[in-house]
Amino acid sequence: DSGVTQTPKHLITATGQRVTLRCSPRSGDLSVYWYQQSLDQGLQFLIQYYNGEERAKGNILERFSAQQFPDLHSELNLSSLELGDSALYFCASSVGHGGLAGGDGELFFGEGSRLTVL
Amino acid sequence: QKEVEQDPGPLSVPEGAIVSLNCTYSNSAFQYFMWYRQYSRKGPELLMYTYSSGNKEDGRFTAQVDKSSKYISLFIRDSQPSDSATYLCAMSEGTGGFKTIFGAGTRLFVKA
Numbered sequence: 005d006s007g008v009t010q011t012p013k014h015l016i017t018a019t020g021q022r023v024t025l026r027c028s029p030r031s032g033d034l035s036v037y038w039y040q041q042s043l044d045q046g047l048q049f050l051i052q053y054y055n056g057e058e059r060a061k062g063n064i065l066e067r068f069s070a071q072q073f074p075d076l077h078s079e080l081n082l083s084s085l086e087l088g089d090s091a092l093y094f095c096a097s098s099v100g101h102g103g104l105a106g107g108d109g110e111l112f113f114g115e116g117s118r119l120t121v122l
Numbered sequence: 123q124k125e126v127e128q129d130p131g132p133l134s135v136p137e138g139a140i141v142s143l144n145c146t147y148s149n150s151a152f153q154y155f156m157w158y159r160q161y162s163r164k165g166p167e168l169l170m171y172t173y174s175s176g177n178k179e180d181g182r183f184t185a186q187v188d189k190s191s192k193y194i195s196l197f198i199r200d201s202q203p204s205d206s207a208t209y210l211c212a213m214s215e216g217t218g219g220f221k222t223i224f225g226a227g228t229r230l231f232v233k234a
Contacts, residue, residue, distance in 0.1 A: 006167065045226070046226035046227060047210065047224035047227075048224075094165050112167075115163065115164055115165050116164075
């Protein structure tokens with residue numbers, strides 16, 4: 005158990021709808037990262053928050069948005085959903101900004117939220 | 123061309139075999155090289171981490187980095203059915219998790 009909690013585990017919805025994915029980081033971790041994993045693209049970085057502030061943005065669509073709350077949990081909002089948005093969405097956390105092992109940057113991943121858009 | 127290329131497999135081997143997993147990359151600025159293991163229905167977990175070129179060994183696992191060839195490998199000795207998982211290589215120019223680029227992952231099956 006990584007200590008990162010994601011809900012819901014599974015979500016089925018229709019095109020055009022909006023969903024919210026939730027992530028609670030490990031206790032003490034200040035950074036939250038969101039990734040999208042699909043079969044052909046692998047893990048794609050979407051966005052990072054550090055202590056409530058957006059720190060980095062990756063290939064996140066304009067239809068997607070995220071925020072990190074004062075208690076450090078984070079939500080990823082996906083709107084105007086399309087079939088191609090079907091994927092696994094992972095949240096990861098780390099103590100610091102970084103993503104490297106052995107220090108304060110190691111990434112700890114949750115179990116993911118599987119989104120199916122029909 | 124993707125920055126990181128990884129054969130998706132699947133790779134099926136008998137128990138006890140030596141497994142070789144590989145990735146190639148195009149960005150010569152990558153300095154940090156990682157291998158993550160992802161079991162079915164789970165998130166990735168860091169397996170090994172190497173800085174710059176060279177080898178690193180941890181039990182049955184050995185990670186190799188050849189920066190001149192832009193090629194990294196993960197060897198698993200005496201493979202076990204419990205090693206069945208997807209292995210993702212990942213690499214980064216520097217600190218910052220957002221800078222980490224992941225390969226698509228290789229699915230490994232170890233048959234008892």
